[in-house]
Amino acid sequence: MKSLLMHSPIAIxxxxxxxYLAITLLPLLVLLLYPPNESRxxxxxxxxxxGFIGLAMMxxxxxxTARINRIEASYGVDILLQFHRYISLVAFGLILIHPALLFINQPETLQLLNVFEAPWRARAAVAGTLALIVLVVTSIWRQPLNIPYEPWRILHGVLAVxxxxxxxxxxxxxxxxxxxxWKELLWSAIAIIALLLLAYVRLVKPWFMAKKLYLVEEVVPQRGDVWTLVLRPQGHEGMPFExxxxxxxxxxxxxFRxxxxxxxxxxxxxxxxxxxxSIKALGDFTRQIKDVEPGTKAYLDGPYGVFTxxxxxxxxxFxxxxxxxxxxxxxxxxTTAAERQDDRPFLLIYASKTWEDVTFRDELDTLTEKIDLKIVHVLRKPPEDWQGETGxxxxDLLNRYIPIHRGSRQYFICAAPVVMDQVELALHELNVPVTNIHMEHFNLV
Ligand SMILES: Cc1cc2nc3c(=O)[nH]c(=O)nc-3n(C[C@H](O)[C@H](O)[C@H](O)COP(=O)(O)OP(=O)(O)OC[C@H]3O[C@@H](n4cnc5c(N)ncnc54)[C@H](O)[C@@H]3O)c2cc1C
Structure with missing residues (x-):
């Protein structure tokens, strides 16, 4: 029973x-157990x-965000990043309320804002809060501010540290x-753990990746401006994944870069x-895939995700x-189902712009001969003689195809963000149980 609990995904x-709650509230516990000598x-x-809770949350x-496999395997990267976003705002709010309350309650503490005369610990607080404000603003408004992803990611890391x-x-x-x-000890421990995590992400992880080299075997063009990059492990077994x-x-x-x-x-x-x-040419990096030479070195960090x-x-x-x-x-x-001769029914509802754009069109046709797969193509710009689904x-479309016993299947959605939201809502309206719906977001930031 005990081992069942320990291995159940929900229990983990x-x-x-x-x-998370215990660590967040630990500083508070220390404060309660070891209050300052004079009550303030x-x-x-x-x-x-x-302030303590906000700092522990930070x-x-x-x-x-350290991509620790064991934690990620319980929730998926997109849920963790969603949590990261929202909880950052809570931590930010707590950190701002901390001095605000002090200033209201003891107006003389406003002098601490005078960075020329204030003690160093107050100067550290002011500078840290400013870094946090820039961090939050550049994260929420990265796109309106026109900050490209790569420089933003570096700035985000530097400001966070x-x-x-x-x-x-x-x-x-x-x-x-x-x-x-006790508080000194606690904060020292938190500082050391944060430093170790930084070393793990920046040095240990890349070091493990560097030890497992892959080489590009070929780059295969696909329909819809997509190129398939084929990688072969060198001197190791590769990466099993779900x-x-x-x-x-x-x-x-x-x-390490x-x-x-x-x-x-x-x-x-x-x-x-x-x-x-299989990579669609959309931006700086993805547009270069078609020119990647066989023999190019590649490194992988993975596998990740619960969309499986x-x-x-x-x-x-499914x-x-x-x-x-x-x-x-x-x-x-x-493809995995076909290799395993999985005899369960698969329904694929697949939206594309034009018939020529349909990535893996021919490969999917071949798969219908190997497994119980029904494909419904939905075209936004269909050819004139198109008899299938459009728009x-x-x-309504989902209602025509999904099984009457909605809960008997698992539903997987991966598309543009607006489409995913609409499909999710439609599935809810069609009484598909929420626990049977799984989504993968390609836009993490
Ligand atoms: C879980 C997941 C799976 C994905 N699977 C596929 C796939 O199978 N095929 C495919 O074509 N695309 C996939 N993507 C999307 C792909 O990662 C982005 O299109 C690509 O990183 C864009 O890089 P770029 O420099 O070409 O474009 P840019 O124009 O520089 O960026 C476009 C947008 O992509 C995002 N992005 C850019 N660089 C990164 C980065 N290093 N890390 C995270 N996001 C970034 C940012 O939101 C950015 O605004 C996936 C994304 C995620 C999160």
């Missing part, structure tokens, strides 16, 4: 949430408590000044020794809903 996911009044203590952001280091320096400085031994998962690819540069892009594997999950990534058919052995069948390049994880699921995947 709950365990992580429990750990309720509002001051309350303000300090909020430190935990490093854990959430700066804000946390200054925040910890402030907390340590105040603890030292007030001779609060069909539908993805990996971060570094191409032709050292993994940290310029990687996420792509779903489009090949069979049982062929970790020959990995295929693998976890539903007892389901009666409904896959793809739009454009969202077909890649589905292709992996279907968008909406509620």
């Amino acid at each position: 996911a709950m365990l992580w949430i429990g750990s 009044g309720f509002w001051t203590e309350f303000s300090v408590a909020l 430190a935990l952001q490093f854990v959430i 700066t804000a946390l280091a200054l925040g910890l320096a402030h907390a340590l400085g105040v603890s030292y000044y007030l001779s609060l031994f 069909p539908g998962q993805f990996a971060w690819i570094t191409l032709n540069i050292s993994p 940290m310029r990687e892009h996420p792509f779903s594997m489009s090949s069979s999950g049982d062929r970790g020794d020959r990995l295929e990534f 058919t693998e976890r539903y052995f007892d389901t009666a069948g 409904v896959l809903i793809a739009g454009g390049i969202g077909i890649t994880p589905m292709m992996s699921m279907l 968008y995947i909406d509620r």
Whole structure:
């Protein structure tokens, strides 16, 4: 019973949430158990408590974004990043309320804002808060501010480390000044853990990646401005994965440079020794794929993701809903099913712009001969003699094709964000249980 609990995905996911809450509230516990010698009044203590929680939450952001496989496997990267975004705002709010309460309650503390005369621990707090404000503004408004992804990611990392280091320096400085031994110890431990995590992400992970080299075997053109990059492991067994998962690819540069892009594997999950990534030419990096030479070095960080058919052995069948390049994880699921001679029914509802654009059109046709696969193509700009579905995947269309016993299938959606939202809503309206709907977002940021 005990071991069943420990291995149940829900139990593990709950365990992580429990750990998160415990660490966030730990500084508060230390504050309660070891209060300062002289009471500073309720509002001051309350303000300090909020600052402590905010700072602990900031430190935990490093854990959430460190791509630790065990944590990621419980939720999926997109859920973790969604949590990262929202909880950052909560931490930011708590950190701003912390001085605001002090200023209202003890107006003389406003002098601490005078960075020329204030003690260093107050200067650290002011500088850290400024770094945090820039961090939040550039993250929420990255696209309207026209900041390209790569420079933004570097700036984001630098500002996050700066804000946390200054925040910890402030907390340590105040603890030292007030001779609060336990708090000093706690913040030192948090600082060391944050530093270790940074070393893990920046040095240990890239080092492991560098030890597992892949070479590009070929680049195969596909319909719809898509190129399939075929990778072969060199001197190791490759990367086993669950069909539908993805990996971060570094191409032709050292993994220590940290310029990687996420792509779903489009090949069979049982062929970790020959990995295929089908990539649509959309931006700086993806437009270069077609010119990649065979023999180019590649490094992978993965597999990641919970968007996989693998976890539903007892389901009666699958409904896959793809739009454009969202077909890649589905292709992996279907190819794996064909290799395993999976006899469960698969329904693929696949939206494309034109008939010529349909990526994997011919490969999908071949798959219908190997597994119980029904394909519904939906075209936005159909040819004149087109007899099939047109327009968008909406509620009426779904209602015509999905099985009457809605809960008997698992539903996987991967498409443009607006399409995914509409399909999700339509499935809810058609009484598909929420636990049977799985989504993969290609736009993490
Ligand atoms: C889980 C997942 C699976 C994906 N699978 C596929 C796939 O199978 N096939 C495919 O063609 N595309 C896939 N993508 C999308 C792909 O990662 C982006 O299109 C690509 O990184 C864009 O890079 P770019 O420099 O060409 O475009 P840019 O024009 O520079 O960027 C366009 C947008 O892509 C995002 N982006 C850019 N660089 C990165 C990066 N390094 N890391 C994360 N996001 C970035 C940003 O939101 C940016 O605004 C996937 C994305 C995710 C999150």
